[in-house]
Amino acid sequence: MTAPRKRRQASKPAAAALAEFMRRAYAMELEAAERYADFAAQMEMHNNREVAELFRSLAQIEHRHATSIRKQMGWKSAPQVLTAVRWLGREGPESGAPGELHYLMQPYHALEIALANEQRAARFFAAFARRSGPAAIRAAAAAMAREERAHARLVRQWLARVPRPDPGWDRDPDPPNYNGE
Amino acid sequence: MSTASAAAITPQSFKSGVKPVWCPGCGDYSVLSSITKALAALGLAPENAAIVSGIGCSSRIPAYTSCYGFHGVHGRALPAATGLKIARPDLTVIVAGGDGDGYSIGGNHFLHACRRNVDLTYVVMDNHVYGMTKGQPSPTTEPDWDSKLAPGGTGLREFHPLVIALASGANFIARAFSGDPNGTADLIAQAVRHPGFSFIEVLSPCVTYRPEQRGWKDAVRPASVAVTDDPARAARRLMTDDGFNLGVLYAGRRAPYRAAPQHEPQSPASLELDFAL
Numbered sequence A: 001m002t003a004p005r006k007r008r009q010a011s012k013p014a015a016a017a018l019a020e021f022m023r024r025a026y027a028m029e030l031e032a033a034e035r036y037a038d039f040a041a042q043m044e045m046h047n048n049r050e051v052a053e054l055f056r057s058l059a060q061i062e063h064r065h066a067t068s069i070r071k072q073m074g075w076k077s078a079p080q081v082l083t084a085v086r087w088l089g090r091e092g093p094e095s096g097a098p099g100e101l102h103y104l105m106q107p108y109h110a111l112e113i114a115l116a117n118e119q120r121a122a123r124f125f126a127a128f129a130r131r132s133g134p135a136a137i138r139a140a141a142a143a144m145a146r147e148e149r150a151h152a153r154l155v156r157q158w159l160a161r162v163p164r165p166d167p168g169w170d171r172d173p174d175p176p177n178y179n180g181e
Numbered sequence B: 001m002s003t004a005s006a007a008a009i010t011p012q013s014f015k016s017g018v019k020p021v022w023c024p025g026c027g028d029y030s031v032l033s034s035i036t037k038a039l040a041a042l043g044l045a046p047e048n049a050a051i052v053s054g055i056g057c058s059s060r061i062p063a064y065t066s067c068y069g070f071h072g073v074h075g076r077a078l079p080a081a082t083g084l085k086i087a088r089p090d091l092t093v094i095v096a097g098g099d100g101d102g103y104s105i106g107g108n109h110f111l112h113a114c115r116r117n118v119d120l121t122y123v124v125m126d127n128h129v130y131g132m133t134k135g136q137p138s139p140t141t142e143p144d145w146d147s148k149l150a151p152g153g154t155g156l157r158e159f160h161p162l163v164i165a166l167a168s169g170a171n172f173i174a175r176a177f178s179g180d181p182n183g184t185a186d187l188i189a190q191a192v193r194h195p196g197f198s199f200i201e202v203l204s205p206c207v208t209y210r211p212e213q214r215g216w217k218d219a220v221r222p223a224s225v226a227v228t229d230d231p232a233r234a235a236r237r238l239m240t241d242d243g244f245n246l247g248v249l250y251a252g253r254r255a256p257y258r259a260a261p262q263h264e265p266q267s268p269a270s271l272e273l274d275f276a277l
């Protein structure tokens, strides 16, 4: 994530607004990282190791993004009081929906979730960049939108390398569900 | 309520090292995360809070937190929590469980907990089914939900927990959705702050026995009406509620129950006076 170049020259109120914007972006990346880590733990518990590992890597990637915001802003320590970002209703734009998991899911499904998250984050920042407001914030949002689009491209390439699940991938010969056929 | 330094406490501080065993995608994961976020937002330390539960998938929550916890007997979470709060009014006591635990076997305790109005926060993870025992209908199951265990559905009208809570005297009534963990955390924090008995129904899908509940994310919406402290208005709203309106639906002004002040133990000499002829 690229920080706006002219940060030092910004007026005091504009600098404060930019810092707040970046704190929210940081909260968003951190929430995405925590969500992937939760997903990884769920998969580990159900012995779906391949998908667990993938979610673990995604958590690390999001964590790195959060750390890079921290470095670029020159924050000595992680901001403590964070306001959760919500967009289009409930969740942070980059957080995977908790109800999407299945114990038999495959890496392809996990990457589909990641792709949707990156695309949503790109749309969020692009929408922010179009809003009226301090130029420094719009520039920062535009830079972030570009980065999220680049991440989405990477996830698409990753998706192309993993097998597509066969139809009926979720069939379990010994299902937990007594109501099944 | 003693509070911890905000800098030191994060939601992570309230998680124990025990990893949840719920099915992937189960709504209860998010409710756990909301409870830990709410406790952190309230600035509490783990030793200032207790989570009390009964039995069920949802009732496993105390094991996954680092606060005091009591994973009790099926349906008996509320009386256990009531006793705890009366004995230790300094603790923030959260009661957690499912619709089976709270409205079937624990239904009677639910009524009286509302009526007593002790300062508790009751979080019911409602999935309209008994998850832990493999998918039997619960009091909130739709009458026509067809399953091998209840072919053709039970044909029984659903229990309406929010209406019953209001009629029985609950002082705060809200509905949340597990798919909105931040919104649920806010509601839990508000419920804890509100004096008296606070009841939050969290729609928390059981993806294994009720996979169609994944669709709840498209059905829920913020309640379009402002919060009221008027029980008559709240009753009218709740009676016509379709079960998908989220937010605080009632915030009353009843004074919470407080235990009678403890008297100093009497001296033997003063006791003897009662027997003096």
Ligand SMILES: Cc1ncc(C[n+]2csc(CCOP(=O)(O)OP(=O)(O)O)c2C)c(N)n1
Pocket (backbone or CB within 6 Å): B055, B056, B057, B058, B059, B074, B097, B098, B099, B100, B101, B102, B105, B125, B127, B129, B130, B131, B132, B133, B138, B206
């Ligand atoms: C006295 C007693 N009766 C019955 C049971 C069996 N039992 C365990 S959990 C449960 C129902 C759980 O349903 P719910 O409270 O909705 O929780 P969920 O598992 O759906 O989260 C039942 C009937 C029990 N443990 N103890």
Ligand code: SF4
Pocket (backbone or CB within 6 Å): B021, B022, B023, B025, B026, B027, B028, B057, B058, B127, B131, B132, B205, B206, B207, B208, B209
């Ligand atoms: S059976 Fe249902 S309620 Fe229990 S853990 Fe699985 S999804 Fe959750």
